[in-house]
Amino acid sequence: MSEQLNLTRRKVLLATGATALSAPFVSRAWASTTEINMLAWYGHGEPDIVGAFEEANNVKFKPKYYAGGDNMLALIAQSPPGTYDVILSDAEFVQQLNAAGYIEALDANDYPFDDMLHDDFTKFPGHWDGDTLFSMMVRFGHLGVSYNTTAISAEEAMSYKCFWKPEVKGKVGHFDWHLPSLGMMSLHNGNGAGLWDLDDAEWEAVQKTTMSLRPQVGGYFDYGGTFNSLKNGEMLAMCGIGDWITGVLEKDGAPVASVIPKEGGIQWTESYCIGKGSSKADIVKSFIQYMLSPEGQVKSAQMAAYPGNCITKGGRAALVAADSAEAERSNQTDGNPMDPIALINEGRIHYRNIPVNQTLEDWNDFWSEYKNA
Amino acid sequence: MNRFALAFRLPVIAWQGLFFLGPLFFMIAMSFFLVKNYRMEEAFELKNWARMLTRGYVWDSYWYTFGMAGLATLVATLVAFPAAYALAFRVSEATRRWAIFLLIIPFFTSYLVRTFSWYVILAESGAINAGLGTVGLGPYTMLNTPFGTVVGYLTLTLPLVVILQTVALANIDRNLVQAARNLGCPPERTLFAVIVPLAKAGLIIAALFCFILSFGDFVAPYYMGGSKPPTLPILIIDTTKSGQQWPRAAVVAVMMMLTLFSIAAASIWLAYRKRSSA
Numbered sequence: 001m002s003e004q005l006n007l008t009r010r011k012v013l014l015a016t017g018a019t020a021l022s023a024p025f026v027s028r029a030w031a032s033t034t035e036i037n038m039l040a041w042y043g044h045g046e047p048d049i050v051g052a053f054e055e056a057n058n059v060k061f062k063p064k065y066y067a068g069g070d071n072m073l074a075l076i077a078q079s080p081p082g083t084y085d086v087i088l089s090d091a092e093f094v095q096q097l098n099a100a101g102y103i104e105a106l107d108a109n110d111y112p113f114d115d116m117l118h119d120d121f122t123k124f125p126g127h128w129d130g131d132t133l134f135s136m137m138v139r140f141g142h143l144g145v146s147y148n149t150t151a152i153s154a155e156e157a158m159s160y161k162c163f164w165k166p167e168v169k170g171k172v173g174h175f176d177w178h179l180p181s182l183g184m185m186s187l188h189n190g191n192g193a194g195l196w197d198l199d200d201a202e203w204e205a206v207q208k209t210t211m212s213l214r215p216q217v218g219g220y221f222d223y224g225g226t227f228n229s230l231k232n233g234e235m236l237a238m239c240g241i242g243d244w245i246t247g248v249l250e251k252d253g254a255p256v257a258s259v260i261p262k263e264g265g266i267q268w269t270e271s272y273c274i275g276k277g278s279s280k281a282d283i284v285k286s287f288i289q290y291m292l293s294p295e296g297q298v299k300s301a302q303m304a305a306y307p308g309n310c311i312t313k314g315g316r317a318a319l320v321a322a323d324s325a326e327a328e329r330s331n332q333t334d335g336n337p338m339d340p341i342a343l344i345n346e347g348r349i350h351y352r353n354i355p356v357n358q359t360l361e362d363w364n365d366f367w368s369e370y371k372n373a
Numbered sequence: 374m375n376r377f378a379l380a381f382r383l384p385v386i387a388w389q390g391l392f393f394l395g396p397l398f399f400m401i402a403m404s405f406f407l408v409k410n411y412r413m414e415e416a417f418e419l420k421n422w423a424r425m426l427t428r429g430y431v432w433d434s435y436w437y438t439f440g441m442a443g444l445a446t447l448v449a450t451l452v453a454f455p456a457a458y459a460l461a462f463r464v465s466e467a468t469r470r471w472a473i474f475l476l477i478i479p480f481f482t483s484y485l486v487r488t489f490s491w492y493v494i495l496a497e498s499g500a501i502n503a504g505l506g507t508v509g510l511g512p513y514t515m516l517n518t519p520f521g522t523v524v525g526y527l528t529l530t531l532p533l534v535v536i537l538q539t540v541a542l543a544n545i546d547r548n549l550v551q552a553a554r555n556l557g558c559p560p561e562r563t564l565f566a567v568i569v570p571l572a573k574a575g576l577i578i579a580a581l582f583c584f585i586l587s588f589g590d591f592v593a594p595y596y597m598g599g600s601k602p603p604t605l606p607i608l609i610i611d612t613t614k615s616g617q618q619w620p621r622a623a624v625v626a627v628m629m630m631l632t633l634f635s636i637a638a639a640s641i642w643l644a645y646r647k648r649s650s651a
Contacts, residue, residue, distance in 0.1 A: 067614075073411040074617035100411075170514060176600060178615075219517035219599020228489075229599075232496045234516050364615035365428070371611075372430040372437075372602045 040088035043305025069093035082277030091269035095126035139308030175240035178367035294318030404623035445526035457538030517599025525593025541575020
C-alpha cells in the first residue's frame with residue numbers, strides 16, 4: 001500500500017533548492033498581511049476572537065496585553081504616537097485617553113447605535129465629547145457576589161453580607177484590584193448610585209467595613225490565582241469579580257456562580273478606540289464594526305478568556321440562535337429576571353468609575369493598608 | 374594590569390556597567406522623579422521618599438519580608454545540611470555527581486510551573502490532606518498562608534543551598550577531620566568544631582543566596598502565600614499599578630537593594646573574617 005520513500009541526495013538537493021527559490025514568494029505573501037497593533041485585556045487578540053477577521057481581511061493582530069486601566073494608560077504614555085492601532089479600554093478610562101489625546105475621534109454613523117440593547121449604551125459616559133464619539137462600547141459584564149454553591153446558598157448570596165458568614169472565614173478571596181472590591185464595600189454600606197461619590201464620612205465608613213472583612217480574607221489574587229482558588233475550593237467566595245471569571249469555571253463544571261445582590265452590582269464596560277496617529281484606522285474601524293456585528297458579538301459572548309454580554313439586539317438574537325446554552329447560562333434571554341439589561345433597568349447596576357472625591361492614590365493606599373492589616 | 378588581563382575582563386566589566394550599575398543608578402535617580410498624568414517627569418524631589426517611608430504598611434511589608442526570607446534561610450540551611458553532609462562524606466563520588474545532577478534538574482522547569490504544581494499537593498483537596506484524611510486528620514489550610522510562602526521560597530532555593538553546601542563540605546581537607554577523630558574528638562564535636570568552621574564560608578554564602586532569592590521573590594508570596602500580607606516585591610507591583618507610580622516603587626526597590634547590600638556585606642565579613650588567636 002505505501003510506496004517506499006527513497007530519499008536520494010539528488011532529491012534532497014532538489015527539494016532544498018525548490019524551497020529556497022520559493023522563499024521570496026512566501027515572504028512576499030507575508031509582507032502583504034497588515035499588522036494591527038492591539039492594546040487590550042488578555043484574550044481579545046486571541047484566535048477565537050480575531051481569527052475569522054484576520055482570515056477574511058488578510059490582517060494579523062499583534063496584541064499587547066495589560067492588566068488594569070492604569071497599566072494601559074502608562075503603556076500608551078510610554079510609547080510613541082501611532083504605536084497602537086486599536087485600544088480596548090475600560091469605559092472609566094476613556095475620558096482620560098481622550099483628554100491626553102491618545103485616541104482618534106470616531107464617526108458615530110459607522111456604528112449600529114440604533115440596535116443597542118439599552119439607551120445608556122448609545123451615550124455611554126465619557127465616550128462622547130459633546131457630539132463627537134471617541135470610543136465604541138463593545139461588551140460589558142456585571143460584578144457582584146461570586147461564590148461556591150456548596151458553601152453559600154443562592155439566597156445568602158443575594159447580599160454582600162454573605163462575605164462575613166462565619167462558615168467562610170479565611171475562605172473569602174479578593175481580586176487584587178482596589179476599585180471593584182472597595183466599590184462593593186461601598187454598595188454594602190448602602191451608597192447605591194453614589195458608591196463612587198463618597199464624602200469623608202462615607203469613605204471612612206467604607207474603610208471601616210472593609211477592615212471588618214479582613215479576618216474573613218484568605219488571599220488576594222490575580223486572574224490565574226482567582227481562577228485556581230475558586231476551582232480547587234480554596235476560596236468559597238470572591239469579592240471584586242463576577243461572571244467573567246465564574247462563567248468560565250461554570251462551563252467547566254465547577255460549583256460556582258455569580259449573582260447581583262440586592263445592594264446592587266457594578267458594571268465593567270469595555271470599549272474600542274482607534275489609537276491616535278494610527279495609519280490603519282480604516283481596517284480598525286472595520287474590526288470594531290465586526291465586533292459589533294452579530295457574529296462578533298457571539299464571539300465576544302463566548303470568549304475563551306472571559307465572557308462578556310452582548311450590547312446589540314442583533315448580537316443577542318444571534319447568541320440565542322447559535323448557543324442557547326450560553327445565552328441561558330448568562331441570563332441573556334428576554335424575560336429572564338436576571339437579564340443584565342433588566343438589572344440595569346431596575347437600577348441595581350452601577351457603572352464602574354473612579355473615586356469622585358478621593359484620589360485613586362487614597363484608595364490604593366488604603367488597599368495596601370488593608371492587605372497588610 | 375596588562376592589556377591582556379584588561380581585555381579578558383572587559384566583557385564582564387561592560388556587562389555589569391551596562392546591565393547592573395546603569396539601571397541601578399537610573400532606579401535611584403527615578404526614585405526622585407514625579408508622576409503627572411501617568412507620565413514620569415524628571416525631577417529631584419524627596420516627596421516619594423517622604424511618602425513611602427512614613428507609610429505604616431510599607432514598614433509592615435518590610436519587616437514581614439525580612440522575617441519570611443530569614444525564616445526560609447534558616448529552614449533551608451538546616452534542612453539542606455544533613456543532605457549536603459551525606460553527599461559530601463557518606464556517598465561515593467559517582468553518587469554525589471548523580472545527586473548534584475538531580476538537584477539541578479528542577480531548574481530546567483519554570484519556577485512558576487513548579488510553584489503552581491504545589492497546588493495539587495497542598496490544597497485542602499490535595500494529596501497531603503487526602504493522606505491525612507485517611508487517618509482522620511485535617512484538612513489543613515496550607516495554601517495562601519505564610520507556610521505556603523515558605524514552601525514556595527524553599528522550592529526556589531533549597532536545591533541551590535544543598536548544592537552550595539555540598540561543594541563547601543566536599544572541599545574540606547579530610548585529613549583534618551580524620552585527625553580530630555584520631556585524637557578522640559567525638560563525632561558531634563568534630564562536626565561543630567572542625568567541619569562547620571572549615572566550611573563556614575560556603576555555608577554562609579549558601580545562606581546568603583537563599584536570603585537574597587527569597588527576599589526578592591514575587592511568585593511564592595503571591596501564589597503560595599495569597600499576598601496575605603504582601604511582601605515588598607508585591608508592594609512594588611501594587612505601587613506601579615496605582616497611577617503608575619514607578620518612582621515610589623523605585624523607593625521600595627532601593628530599600629530592598631540597601632538591605633541586600635548590607636546583608637551581603639555582613640555575610641561576607643562573617644564568612645571570611647579571620648579567627649582571632651587566643
